Amino acid sequence: MYFRLNPECHFIKGKRKGAIFDLIDGKIYCLNENETKLVTSCERDELINEGDNFLKELKTHCVGNMYKNKVYIPKLNVGSVFFSSSGARPQIHRAYVEINNSCNKNCWFCGYYGIKRSLGCVGCNKWNEGGELLSLKRCKRLFEELNKLDCKEIFIKGGDLTLSWDRTISVLDYAGDIFKHIYITLHRQNITENIINDLKNRYKLIVQSESLEDIPYEAHTILLTLQPYNPRNNRIYDRNVLIDYLINDTKVFVNNFKKLSKQNMHLNIYQFMNNKSYHPCLGHSLAICHNGDIIPCPMMRTHKLGNVKNGKLCSIFKNGAIYKFWNLNLDKIEKCNVCEFRYVCNDCRCLEEHLSGSLTGKELCNYNPIEGKWIQSDTNDTI
Amino acid sequence: MLMLKFETSMGNKYAWEDDIGLFIPFSPIMDIIIKETSKDSPPSKDEIIEKLKMDFDISDIEYYYKLIKKLEQIKQNLIIKEDHKIDCLERSILKDGLNQLTLEVTEDCNFRCIYCIYSENYVYSRAHSKKYMNIDTAKKAIDHYFSLIKAGVEYNPSRKPSVAFYGGEPLLNFELIKECVEYIKDVYKLYEVVYSITTNGSLLNKERANWLMQNDFHIGVSISGPKAEHDRLRIYSNGNGTFCDIMENIRPIMDAGWDKIKSLVVIDWKTDLFKLEEFFSRNDVPPIASVSTVGQIEGCKYYDKFTKNDYTAFRNQLDQARIFYISKFRDTICERNLSFFGTIFGGSAVECIHRPSSIIPHSSLIPFTGACIPGKKIFVSADGNYYACERGNRGSPIGNNIEGIDFKKIKMLINNYINYLDKCPTCNMKRLCRKCYQNLTTDKCFIHTSKGCYEEEKSQKELLAGAFLICENCSEIAKKLLNEGNEDVFQT
Numbered sequence: 058m059y060f061r062l063n064p065e066c067h068f069i070k071g072k073r074k075g076a077i078f079d080l081i082d083g084k085i086y087c088l089n090e091n092e093t094k095l096v097t098s099c100e101r102d103e104l105i106n107e108g109d110n111f112l113k114e115l116k117t118h119c120v121g122n123m124y125k126n127k128v129y130i131p132k133l134n135v136g137s138v139f140f141s142s143s144g145a146r147p148q149i150h151r152a153y154v155e156i157n158n159s160c161n162k163n164c165w166f167c168g169y170y171g172i173k174r175s176l177g178c179v180g181c182n183k184w185n186e187g188g189e190l191l192s193l194k195r196c197k198r199l200f201e202e203l204n205k206l207d208c209k210e211i212f213i214k215g216g217d218l219t220l221s222w223d224r225t226i227s228v229l230d231y232a233g234d235i236f237k238h239i240y241i242t243l244h245r246q247n248i249t250e251n252i253i254n255d256l257k258n259r260y261k262l263i264v265q266s267e268s269l270e271d272i273p274y275e276a277h278t279i280l281l282t283l284q285p286y287n288p289r290n291n292r293i294y295d296r297n298v299l300i301d302y303l304i305n306d307t308k309v310f311v312n313n314f315k316k317l318s319k320q321n322m323h324l325n326i327y328q329f330m331n332n333k334s335y336h337p338c339l340g341h342s343l344a345i346c347h348n349g350d351i352i353p354c355p356m357m358r359t360h361k362l363g364n365v366k367n368g369k370l371c372s373i374f375k376n377g378a379i380y381k382f383w384n385l386n387l388d389k390i391e392k393c394n395v396c397e398f399r400y401v402c403n404d405c406r407c408l409e410e411h412l413s414g415s416l417t418g419k420e421l422c423n424y425n426p427i428e429g430k431w432i433q434s435d436t437n438d439t440i
Numbered sequence: 441m442l443m444l445k446f447e448t449s450m451g452n453k454y455a456w457e458d459d460i461g462l463f464i465p466f467s468p469i470m471d472i473i474i475k476e477t478s479k480d481s482p483p484s485k486d487e488i489i490e491k492l493k494m495d496f497d498i499s500d501i502e503y504y505y506k507l508i509k510k511l512e513q514i515k516q517n518l519i520i521k522e523d524h525k526i527d528c529l530e531r532s533i534l535k536d537g538l539n540q541l542t543l544e545v546t547e548d549c550n551f552r553c554i555y556c557i558y559s560e561n562y563v564y565s566r567a568h569s570k571k572y573m574n575i576d577t578a579k580k581a582i583d584h585y586f587s588l589i590k591a592g593v594e595y596n597p598s599r600k601p602s603v604a605f606y607g608g609e610p611l612l613n614f615e616l617i618k619e620c621v622e623y624i625k626d627v628y629k630l631y632e633v634v635y636s637i638t639t640n641g642s643l644l645n646k647e648r649a650n651w652l653m654q655n656d657f658h659i660g661v662s663i664s665g666p667k668a669e670h671d672r673l674r675i676y677s678n679g680n681g682t683f684c685d686i687m688e689n690i691r692p693i694m695d696a697g698w699d700k701i702k703s704l705v706v707i708d709w710k711t712d713l714f715k716l717e718e719f720f721s722r723n724d725v726p727p728i729a730s731v732s733t734v735g736q737i738e739g740c741k742y743y744d745k746f747t748k749n750d751y752t753a754f755r756n757q758l759d760q761a762r763i764f765y766i767s768k769f770r771d772t773i774c775e776r777n778l779s780f781f782g783t784i785f786g787g788s789a790v791e792c793i794h795r796p797s798s799i800i801p802h803s804s805l806i807p808f809t810g811a812c813i814p815g816k817k818i819f820v821s822a823d824g825n826y827y828a829c830e831r832g833n834r835g836s837p838i839g840n841n842i843e844g845i846d847f848k849k850i851k852m853l854i855n856n857y858i859n860y861l862d863k864c865p866t867c868n869m870k871r872l873c874r875k876c877y878q879n880l881t882t883d884k885c886f887i888h889t890s891k892g893c894y895e896e897e898k899s900q901k902e903l904l905a906g907a908f909l910i911c912e913n914c915s916e917i918a919k920k921l922l923n924e925g926n927e928d929v930f931q932t
Contacts, residue, residue, distance in 0.1 A: 064462055065510065081510045102915065116499060119506035122465065126450045129911035129918070131463050131797050133514075138922055139795045146535060146596045205594045207535075326517075326799070371597035 058107040060099040062121040065133040067329070068096055071397030073429035077120055078401065080133055080326040085401065086120065090429065102127050135330040147374045147383075149208040153344035153355045156196055156228050157216040158184055162244065166267075166282045166303060168356070173411045176301040178344075178355045180280050181242045181265045183216050186358070188348025193224060195365060197231045199345060202370040210238040213260075214355065216347065219247040226255055233259050242280070245272055269298065304408050322401045332400040336385040339406055343379060345370075353382035356407040382406070385417070392419035396426035441474055441511070442868040446901040448909045456904065458868050459515055461798045463908075469496050469504045477508065518799060529854075530847050532805065533815035534592035540602040540817040541585040542830055543578055543620065545613040547571040547822050551640050552677045553662075555706060555734040555742055557831065558608075563739035564833040564881050571822040572613050578620050580841040581820040586628050588845065602634040606819075606830055611643035621655055636660065638704065640674070641686035649693050659701040660729055661690060666719040669712060687724075694724050702729030705780070709746050709754040713761045713780070720780040728783045735831075737879045738887055761785070762906060766913045786914060789907035790921045796871045806854060808864030809889075810874035814838045814850045828853070831878040835885070853877075856885060863889040869900050 062068055065081045075093035077086040088096060092111055099105055099121070105112060107123060115121045160183040166172050168182030191199075203211070211232055218225045218241065225241075232239050238261070243252070245266040256262055261277035272279060282301040331340060344355040349366035351373055352358060362378040363370075373379045387393035387404060396402070405421070412420040423432040443455040445466055455466035469492065476488050483491070489501050547569040549558075557565050582603070589601050603624065605617050617637070624633055636658035644652075644661070652659055663686060664670045671681025693701050703726045707716070720728055734742050765781040805813055814828035815838065821827065824841035827834065836853050839846040857877060864870060875893070880886040911918045 061465075063507065064464060065514070081514045113499070116503055119503055119510060122503055124452070124465065126452055127912050128452050128454075128465055129793075129908050129915060130465065131793050133460075133462055134794075134798050136800050137795050137798045139791065145598065147598055202594055205535075326514075369594060371594050374597035 058105055059102060059124045059127055060105045060109075060112045060115075060121055061102075061124060061128055061130050062096070062100065062115075063119065064130055066120045067132060067400075068100055069397045069400060070097060071426045071429065072395035073427060074397055076397040077115075078324055078329060079118075079120060080324070080329060083324045084118075085322060085324055085398075086115075086118070087397075133326070135327055147206060147379075148341055149203060149206045149343060150341035151210045151212070152203050152208050152342070153178065153212040153214055154196070154199065155214050155216070155345065155347040155355070156225065157190060157218060157221060158186065158347035159220050160215065160217040161220070162217070162246070164244070164267075166301075168358075173304045173356070173408055174282060174301050175304055175405065175408065176280060176282075176299055178407070179212060179214075179240070179242060179263055179278075179299070180282065180301060181215055181217070181244055182355070184347070184358065186346070186348060188346075188350070189366075190347055191345075191349050191365070193227060195349070196228050199365055199370060200232045200235050204235045206371065208236065210240065211236050212263075212355075213239065213241045215242070217247055218243060219249075219252060222252065222255070229256075229260055240277070304411070322398060322403075324401050329400050332386060332402075334386055335383050336406065337387070337402065337404055339382045339385060341383065343373075351379075353379065354407050357382075357410070390417050390419050392422065392426075396424065398424065398426075441508075442870075444868045444872070444897065444900065444904075446905045446908075448905045448912060450909060450912055452908070452912065454904070454908055456869060456872060457511060458870050458872075460511060460518070461796060461800070461871050462511075463793065463797065464507070464511070467500065467504055469500055470508060473501070473505055473508055514799065518801060529805065529813070529815075529851055531595070532803075532813060533845075533847075533850075534588070535595040537813060537815040538585070538588050538592055538599065538601075538818070540604050541581065542604040542606050542817060542819045543573060543581060544606050544608070544820060544822050544830065545573045545578070545610045545616050546608040548612050549608040549640070550612065550642060550676060551609065551674060551682060552679075553640075553674045553706075555673060555708060557735065561740060561742040562737070563741065564883050565739075565831075566834055568608075573616060573820075573822040573824075575616060575619050575623075577820075577822070577824040577841055578616060579623055581818075581824065581826075582620060582624060582628075584839075584841065584844045585818060586624075586631070589631070600634050601628070601631050602636070604635075605637040607638075608822075609640050609643065610637055611639050611648060614643070614648060618651065634658070638662070640682065641689050642676075642682055644686075644689040644693075646692055649689070653693065653696060653698050657700065659693065659698075660704045661686065661701060661726060662706065663703045663725065664706050665711065665716040669715055669719075672710070673706065673708070690726065691724065694726065701726045703727065704729055705731040705783075706734060707731065708734045709743070709750045711754075713757055713784075714764075717761070717780045728780060731780070731783050731788075735878075737831075738882055738892055762910070766910065769914055769917060782917075785906075785910050786917045787921060789910035790918050792903060792907040793911060793918075794922060802871060806858065808858075808861045808867070808870050808873065809876060809880075811857065811876035814853055814877075815845060815847075818845065828877060833881050833883065835881075835883075836877070860886040860888050863893055869897065872900055872904075 062077065065079060067078045067080065069076055069078065070093065074090060075088045075096060077088065077096065079086070095109070095111060099112070112123070116123065166174055168177060169185050174180070213229060213232070229239065229241065240261045240263055241256070242263040242265055245264050248264065263278045263280055264272060264276040265280050265282070266272060267282055269279065269281060277297065279298045280301050281298055282303070284303055328337070335341060339353050342354065344352050345365055346352060349364045351362045351365060351370065352360055353362065360382070362373045385406065387399035387402060393399045393402065406416065409418050409420060410416050412418070425432060442458040444458065445453065445455045447453045453466040455464055457464055472492060473488060476483055485505055488505060489498055492501050547566065548571070549568060552559070555561065558568050586601065589599065592599065603620070610617060621635065635655060637652065638660040641661040641663070662674065664673045667681065667683040670683040674682050676682055690701065703720065705716070705728055719725060736743060761781060762785055765785045769786070803813065812828065817829060819827045819830045821834065825834070825837045826839035826845060827837055838850050838853060860880060867873070873896070880889070880892050
């Protein structure tokens with residue numbers, strides 16, 4: 058008798074343990090060592106004991122089935138594995154566009170001070186950088202270029218975008234005619250009723266804040282930036298609140314920032330298949346700075362791929378510079394490539410590079426795939 | 441659920457689920473459960489188990505019940521691409537089309553291959569002629585193509601322009617080919633251009649061979665096997681065989697170690713498959729790029745001269761060859777894996793199974809058959825008219841050298857074609873179908889699929905059963921081929 062996993066169930070083997078990912082049900086089955094060995098031999102078409110209780114259990118969960126003969130089971134796929142000689146067309150799913158670099162505030166978490174935080178990419182930041190601001194005309198042309206590259210989501214960022222609100226509205230309205238999903242980040246102290254009215258529910262407002270108090274309006278997302286030792290960590294469950302931590306020390310992060318731990322992994326068929334080839338966050342994403350620099354992520358300021366003032370956005374695909382980041386799937390990260398969770402895991406390259414000094418380093422993880430064990434937290438917080 | 445069911449000779453049952461684009465192991469229990477759950481007032485899972493438990497194992501009933509529910513669940517979550525509408529045709533072509541400019545540098549040919557699509561065997565194709573493309577026509581086509589490439593660069597910056605030289609026998613107009621390449625190098629020097637040529641090899645003398653290699657050409661040479669096999673199909677206009685000349689001509693290219701020379705192989709029902717396997721395993725023969733059977737398209741009379749016994753003998757030979765391939769390569773990978781059998785069994789099986797396997801639906805521009813969106817490549821006839829490809833009749837141009845690509849004509853061609861696909865909406869193998877304009881073309885327009893599509897299900901089932909049999913036995917080959925990826929320079 059043979060046992061094979063269903064087409065929708067992908068088995069990923071780690072150094073010690075493996076996991077089965079059911080791409081339809083969205084369930085992840087974490088296997089122990091013996092179970093991993095058994096499923097490995099099943100997937101190699103080796104004969105099995107029909108009465109094995111574990112395999113029976115997998116069948117009960119509709120993860121796989123027993124067969125009298127060897128069978129061939131092509132896996133559920135997103136897009137054909139066959140491609141033409143002209144190569145895959147680059148597609149941008151998400152672009153961050155900074156339309157100013159001015160702000161009168163001196164927030165303690167600002168990028169101006171070289172601060173690294175977990176979700177600085179969607180927060181507001183001023184940068185200690187030179188260069189002339191992108192013109193309104195170039196901004197608009199940029200949106201047309203992004204549209205041609207199939208961009209789905211635009212994040213409009215600053216600085217304080219309320220300082221030149223007319224310009225911001227002009228940019229938003231132009232982008233709004235092209236894209237369905239537009240996000241704008243504003244600090245809570247700068248938001249007035251008039252600004253809310255101007256956004257007219259057309260644009261998704263991300264409110265940068267250090268507190269959940271005094272936010273009297275409906276925001277799409279509240280980005281709550283906290284110190285690592287804040288006792289409120291892990292206790293905020295509001296649907297539209299994203300917790301953003303200051304990162305300056307690996308240990309503090311691992312112990313406190315469990316939101317990124319694998320115990321909160323979410324399985325999605327499109328993301329899973331995408332992660333097999335691309336970095337889970339950098340893949341299909343880029344940022345255009347206030348001065349026209351093109352970078353892979355709004356927080357990775359030193360990796361300049363080009364400048365839209367000097368030419369078209371698409372030039373970064375011709376010279377291939379962006380692919381170094383897009384194609385950085387976790388198979389290429391030494392500590393991750395032996396992990397069974399590598400296609401469902403979150404990964405922030407900006408923070409990892411900051412903490413490890415290497416673009417392919419890995420510090421922020423509380424799972425040891427070589428041992429197949431979770432690293433114990435120092436705190437008693439539960440997730 | 442639209443399912444195409446088939447069974448391999450190992451006794452394994454499979455089904456192709458067309459809505460999801462997925463092959464699944466199949467059991468007859470599924471049919472019963474689907475029937476029950478499709479009722480207006482469907483019974484509960486427990487009621488179904490109660491009803492079927494006398495005939496089937498309960499664990500099997502539960503398993504297949506859940507599997508069916510899962511398949512239904514994923515259908516709800518399929519992502520439909522928004523820009524696959526006829527209004528977005530131009531955008532779609534600028535993004536995903538323009539893969540190749542094919543110049544028919546002449547309609548003339550020094551061969552009279554007995555199966556040639558331009559022979560009297562094909563009612564709806566052009567006949568051989570003495571037409572030659574002139575340099576003005578070629579330059580205009582090149583200019584139009586590069587203007588589209590330029591317009592499309594913001595949509596698809598990774599696309600490399602590709603220029604192919606086709607005939608007739610293109611080397612009959614070698615001077616034009618040289619002029620075209622010099623022109624492109626001079627005017628479009630910023631582009632990295634992929635060049636290819638499809639030739640019968642008879643005029644490929646040393647000087648020309650060197651020039652092609654110097655200019656980094658992909659060279660596709662039509663070779664149909666060892667001398668007896670090749671000369672049965674591919675002859676000069678005086679009836680003499682062509683094999684010896686071709687082998688002599690390609691020797692310097694093979695000796696030079698040029699890895700961009702490939703064999704383009706055509707077979708028919710009288711081909712000795714084992715002799716081809718032996719021949720294409722030789723190191724002095726270019727590796728195979730493609731193997732095609734003589735096309736049974738609408739208006740084809742080629743097979744009229746074959747008997748039913750010929751067909752039966754061919755099928756038997758094919759079965760024996762498949763068994764030979766499986767026994768020889770079972771879970772091993774030979775060095776020259778894409779030998780003849782490797783191509784027609786291993787390569788074809790992997791392609792047959794994995795090309796359509798994707799939950800991403802067909803483009804809604806052409807939801808049925810395997811037809812491309814015209815403009816995927818541009819075929820330019822010797823007189824400067826543009827067509828979707830080199831095959832099919834010349835009744836539906838998609839532009840010309842004066843106006844360039846005419847998107848209205850492409851829209852008309854697509855709409856017209858779709859109108860003839862009357863059987864397709866209820867078909868259970870829409871995504872598997874490889875028919876295209878050429879297969880359904882008549883002298884006036886197209887033939888309705890309700891009339892021109894017969895026994896497709898039967899032949900598709902046989903094809904899939906053969907493909908799955910290969911992969912059941914040679915799964916390592918499937919893995920290797922999938923990892924290597926697939927190039928399609930000659931776009932056959």
